[in-house]
Amino acid sequence: MERIPILRMGKCLLVTIQVDMHDQLAMALQDDLASAIAAQESNGLLLDISALEIVDSFIGRMIANTAAMCRVLDAETVVVGMRPAVAITLVELGLTLRGIHTALNVERGMAVLERAAAARV
Amino acid sequence: MTSTVTVARSEFRRLIVERREDVLTAWVKEQLKEGRAESLPAVELRAQGDEFLTLIADPADTDSIFDTNSAAWAPARAFLADLSRTRARQGFSPSETASFVFALKRPLFAMLRAEFADDAAQLGDEIWHATELLDQLGLLTMEEYQRGREEVIRRQQQEMLELSTPVxxxxxxxxxxxxxxxxxxxxxxxxxxxxxxxxxxxxxxxxxxxxxxxxxxxxxxxxxxxxxxxxxxxxxxxxxxxxxxxxxxxxxxxxxxxxxxxxxxxxxxxxxxxxxxxxxxxxxxxxxxxxxx
The missing domain is CATH 3.30.750.24 (STAS domain)
Structure with a gap:
């Protein structure tokens, strides 16, 4: 079964979704992320969804749940590169992703995580 | 037979050609009486009328001469279309625009009456033909006027949509x-x-x-x-x-x-x-x- 790679950058994890998300893949990613954060004691997760063209309510909820899960594991989540169409869909679905950081691109997302890490100490 | 009918039919056009200056002067005066035309200078009205008279007199005498949809009338149609649209854009009312053509009736009919004073039958015929032709042209003016207004509305809608989302x-x-x-x-x-x-x-x-x-x-x-x-x-x-x-x-x-x-x-x-x-x-x-x- 295909899996989405989870890259480690220092204390942060970087996940880039570059394939079509289907439900099973999303569940697998969520499991992998939970164990990766716990195992590597990361304090930040950067989720790049700039290649994601279509979302449904399941994927939207998966993103929200992943962020909530990360907070429980004491890690900040930044979602970067959301496309306009995806943003509009999520808003129409009522998923406003409250409490999740967002950024326009990976570079700014990393800056957000660094600020969050600095505030933590 | 056709030739006599054709000649008879085009009698009022012959009049227009022969007494062009009189027709034009009376016509311009008539238009100026209509009120709104004062916003256009008499010189311009005269120039427009002059061109229109040429276009009316131009088409050769054929059987289709009273069918303004025929090819012979294409230049006259184009002229009227242009005139109506211009007036629509300048804010003329529909009747003010149509009066350009209809104002021609009075001087023309007066002239016909003088010409055929002793032949009631022919006078009737001529007036009927002239009326028929001018009515058709008048309706054409209205249609073009309408089209001109619709164009204005469409353009405004487009502009509004473009204006509404400037980032x-x-x-x-x-x-x-x-x-x-x-x-x-x-x-x-x-x-x-x-x-x-x-x-x-x-x-x-x-x-x-x-x-x-x-x-x-x-x-x-x-x-x-x-x-x-x-x-x-x-x-x-x-x-x-x-x-x-x-x-x-x-x-x-x-x-x-x-x-x-x-x-x-x-x-x-x-x-x-x-x-x-x-x-x-x-x-x-x-x-x-x-x-x-």
Whole structure:
């Protein structure tokens, strides 16, 4: 079964979704992320969804749940590169992703995580 | 037989050719009586009339001479179309536009009556033919007038749509969206899409939605605004709403709409100042205190 790679950058994890998300893949990613954060004691997760063209309510909820899960594991989540169409869909679905950081691109997302890490100490 | 009929038919056109100056003078006078024509100088009316008379007299005498849809009348049709559209754009009323053709009747009929005073049958025929032809041309004027007005309306609609969604760059990384007019679902959808698209293109970190020009806000409008703000946030940019008028602020509160953690500022200038400070910039005076020389 295909899996989405989870890259480690220092204390942060970087996940880039570059394939079509289907439900099973999303569940697998969520499991992998939970164990990766716990195992590597990361304090930040950067989720790049700039290649994601279509979302449904399941994927939207998966993103929200992943962020909530990360907070429980004491890690900040930044979602970067959301496309306009995806943003509009999520808003129409009522998923406003409250409490999740967002950024326009990976570079700014990393800056957000660094600020969050600095505030933590 | 055909030749005699044709000759008889075109009698009034022969008159137009022969007594052109008289017809023209009387016609222009008639038009000036109609009122609105005073906004056009008599010289111009005369020039237009002169051209039109040439076009009426021009088509060769054939059986289809009284069918204004025939090819022989194409130049006259084009001339009238041009005239009607121009008048439509200049704000003439429909009857004022049509009177250009109809005013020709009185001088023409007077002339025919003088010409055929002793032949009632032919006078009747001639007047009928002239009326038929001029009525057709008059109707054509109306149709073209209508078309000209529709063109104006279409252009205005287009302009309104284009005007309604300008996203301007105030500063590097700061976008502004001045909204003017009533916000309905269709417009807000376009506004939202344009704004999000521009954020992607410019990589702007802050977008200011200025609603100074929005006359009223209802629950739907507030909802749309909130959606736009949320979508902007999801994309990783911040949104500031500015220019909320006192009445609108009251309405929002009375409607129970929760603007929550949306940053709101009184004026676009205030919002811009906030945007600059959030992107780590500030505006200072170029001259120091007491140094105004």
């Amino acid at each position: 301007v760059t105030l500063w590097d990384g700061v976008l502004a969206l001045p909204m003017i007019g009533t916000l309905d679902s269709a417009r807000t959808q376009i506004v939202m899409e344009t704004l999000l698209q521009r954020i992607v293109e410019t990589g702007a970190a802050i977008a200011i939605i200025d609603i100074t020009g929005v006359p009223t806000v209802d629950t739907m409008t507030a909802q749309h605004l909130l959606k736009t703000v949320t979508a902007t946030r999801l994309m990783g940019a911040e949104c500031i709403i500015s220019g909320i008028r006192p009445q609108i602020a009251q309405t929002i509160v009375h409607l129970g709409v929760d603007l929550g953690d949306v940053t709101t500022k009184a004026t676009l200038a205030d919002a811009f100042r906030v945007a600059l400070s959030r992107t780590g910039r500030m505006v200072t005076s170029a001259t120091t205190k007491g140094d105004h020389s």
